[in-house]
Amino acid sequence: MLAGFAAGARRTARLVLPPTCLSCNVPLAEDHALCGSCWARTPFLSPPWCMRLGRPFSFDLGEGALSPQAIASPPVFDRARAACAFSGPARDLVHGLKYADRAALARAMGRWMARAGAELLKDKPLVMPVPLHRTRLWQRRFNQAALLAREVARMSDVPLRLDALERVRATSRQVGLSARARAQNVRRAFRVSPDAAGLVAGRPVVIVDDVFTTGATVSACARVLKRSGATRVDVLTFALADADIPAG
Template identity: 40%
Template sequence: MGRADRISASLAHAFAPLVDLVFPPRCPLCGEATAAQGGLCTGCWGQLVIPGEPACASCSRPMPPGSDGATCAPCLADPPRHAGIAAATIYNDASRKLLLSFKHGHRIALAPQLARLMAAKLPQAEGRLPLLVPVPLHRWRLWRRGFNQSALLARELARQGKGELMVDALLRTKSTPMLGGMTRRARQRTLSGAIALNPSRKHLIKGREIILVDDVLTSGATSGTCVALLLKAGASSVRISCFARVMDEALHGDTAAFDSGAGPENITPGVG
């Protein structure tokens, strides 16, 4: 944490009682009173689905009991280039409401809470900290929304000591529609040339471990494009960190999906 962040944290702590008096802390999902700003009430906390073990050795997809250290069918069929996926939650109604409030409801004060859950799934860095690279947002969408939600989460992860922030390592050079409902080939066509490496950052990426930060992981098409670009630039590894990961089979206990190769690319989520 830098000096500016320490000063900001100290001021926030000093004024917290006044803020709580004027704006009593409420659960962002149901509106019930909570102990602190940005926190969830007990009932809503229990609605979040946190990925557990056992999990796929390659992509961290939840696996059936007794499959410790195994690799899921999708990864066996198409081995991923990333170094793993660290998802704070499985995408469901509760995580969807949080993301909608954060991303489209402009409740950016939720960023620290979401990032804390993400940080809990990331390994403790040994030696040099990895670079935290957010999935980029096109300038027109950034102008309309006012912020890049992935960049806010990456900034909070940096404040929690999970890496060094590099907010502009990747650039969105072409505006693209939401990918939900598209076939894999259509997604590839849509993303072709839409994301590029920032040439002024390439020399800083070479040889570094990267954590690619996104709010929600759906098909993996966008993150896959980002991973490929970072590895081509010389990154030693790229791990994906997201708040929510779309996996219906993990919610409904559909163990056949783990063996059949069904994956998030077959799911059309409510958040793009």
């Protein structure tokens, strides 16, 4: 009865409110999309990029080329990919995922992530979000990484494990911390849930989060997954901070 009412209300809202741009709200012909102007200003990332870190190169150095950062300090995870640089409309979408029409945003963001991460997803890895600690989950009521992971898994037809990673220690917010402080903050914060340990062993894994900043959080997750026997741990985020998109 109530479900029927909700569906009816949604249909009514759909008639009254035409689809709008996910970023600037101008009316559009289709749902879950950006207008032409916002699309053009969204800093989508594409190859050529560093094979390990997914940071764009200004020219093609050939398959498997590594950035100076990846050579100087090889990451714990195997490969990272992001759909966009963390600027312009991409930044608005990340912030909007916390407040606005989350389902519509997650659908579009997940679609772009699935495209950027196609090579990470092609051998059917287990997809799992970076977890929130339960006190933070209780305050916020939802985990935006989980919304994105669900869409990525659905788009790519790969298995989703929302509960495989657990945050066993509440950590301070990473915003405003130095790279070293971030790494220290998340040390021993995660574990593979006892139920999922058998599942992870011998399997490739893709960890999903909204923004890749220093990589401290996903590295802490990758460490426990590798310890549990994951054959490969890749990272897929919607946005990449300090991406230095090549001009032209």
